[in-house]
Amino acid sequence: MNKNKIATVTSIAVAGSLILSLLPTISTNQTFAQAKNPTVLSLRIQIYFDERLFPVSDKVGTSQGKSLPLVVNGQLTCGAILVNGATVKIYIDRSDGHTVVIRNEITNGMGSYTFNDPGLDPGIYTIKADFAGNSECEPSSATRTLTVTVTG
Numbered sequence: 001m002n003k004n005k006i007a008t009v010t011s012i013a014v015a016g017s018l019i020l021s022l023l024p025t026i027s028t029n030q031t032f033a034q035a036k037n038p039t040v041l042s043l044r045i046q047i048y049f050d051e052r053l054f055p056v057s058d059k060v061g062t063s064q065g066k067s068l069p070l071v072v073n074g075q076l077t078c079g080a081i082l083v084n085g086a087t088v089k090i091y092i093d094r095s096d097g098h099t100v101v102i103r104n105e106i107t108n109g110m111g112s113y114t115f116n117d118p119g120l121d122p123g124i125y126t127i128k129a130d131f132a133g134n135s136e137c138e139p140s141s142a143t144r145t146l147t148v149t150v151t152g
Contacts, residue, residue: 036138037079041088043129043142046071056146067119068148074129075111078137082111086137088129090115095124122148 046053048069056070072090076083084107092101100120105113113129125146133139 036133037136039076039078039083039131039133039137039140041076041129041131041140041142042074043127043144044073045127045144045146046073067121069119070117071114072117072127072129073112073114074142076107076113076131076140077111082109083107083137084109084111086131086134088113088131091126091128091130092117092120093126093128095126100125120146120148122150
């Protein structure tokens with residue numbers, strides 16, 4: 001009876017060794033994507049008037065024949081950390097579908113970007129800031145609509 005127990009234990013041990021020796025050679029070729037951090041991209045529009053900057057909501061007036069100097073700026077955070085050296089693409093599209101500006105701006109050490117536009121003529125504009133994302137941060141974008149009207 002002891003010989004049967006030894007033979008059974010030996011068989012189990014050999015079978016276990018074969019399984020363990022096969023495990024390192026089995027590959028699933030799977031790669032696991034690392035979760036990206038959420039991003040927040042802000043977009044602020046300001047105008048120059050009388051050599052000062054003023055925030056703009058969604059409508060602003062300008063004199064006949066004058067364009068409106070404008071500053072587009074904002075900030076990019078990734079997982080609540082300010083992002084330095086990221087490319088933010090700025091689009092300014094007129095309501096007739098004509099793209100007025102496409103510009104790449106690089107965020108600074110404070111995660112900020114700034115674009116100075118020499119001026120917009122009267123019309124309706126969609127202003128968009130877009131961050132394409134990277135290996136650590138999700139993509140993000142922000143959009144504002146601005147109506148420039150003639151006053152006076």
